[in-house]
Amino acid sequence: MEQHITIARPAAAVFAYLAKAENMQVWLPQLRRDETSLPRAGLDGDAAAGRLRWSFDPAGEWQVEDHGKLTVLRLLITARSVRPNDPTERETPEQALAHGMEAALQSLKSHLEQAGGGDPELPMPDADQRVYGHKPAPGQDP
Numbered sequence: 131m132e133q134h135i136t137i138a139r140p141a142a143a144v145f146a147y148l149a150k151a152e153n154m155q156v157w158l159p160q161l162r163r164d165e166t167s168l169p170r171a172g173l174d175g176d177a178a179a180g181r182l183r184w185s186f187d188p189a190g191e192w193q194v195e196d197h198g199k200l201t202v203l204r205l206l207i208t209a210r211s212v213r214p215n216d217p218t219e220r221e222t223p224e225q226a227l228a229h230g231m232e233a234a235l236q237s238l239k240s241h242l243e244q245a246g247g248g249d250p251e252l253p254m255p256d257a258d259q260r261v262y263g264h265k266p267a268p269g270q271d272p
Contacts, residue, residue, distance in 0.1 A: 131206070137201045137202075148192050172184045172185040180194035205231050
């Protein structure tokens with residue numbers, strides 16, 4: 131399965147960020163939990179080719195494509211599905227993989243561009259926090 135996103139940062143900066151395994155704990159929500167450990171091995175990078183592969187589950191690779199001031203970041207996962215994070219949700223293993231990939235790409239974009247919105251730890255600055263279509267809570271501006 132493959133997904134991609136455009137990031138407003140140079141490709142070298144994106145690759146360098148991805149190549150540091152300790153950064154995974156920042157942008158990958160699953161690794162923020164105390165019981166989940168950071169993979170210590172299995173990353174294999176080639177900066178000249180713009181590829182970073184990993185062998186831990188689910189195995190895959192990043193492809194970093196330089197487009198001047200922009201980078202297209204491709205995420206390729208060799209698995210066809212993963213177990214849903216929340217077994218009570220109604221999503222297939224294929225949907226779980228697609229949603230996880232999308233969340234990882236959005237979180238990376240938020241962190242690399244230093245903008246909120248794609249990561250729950252980085253809320254949108256000055257964004258209305260009420261649910262769309264609902265009246266504002268007492269004390270909240272309309």
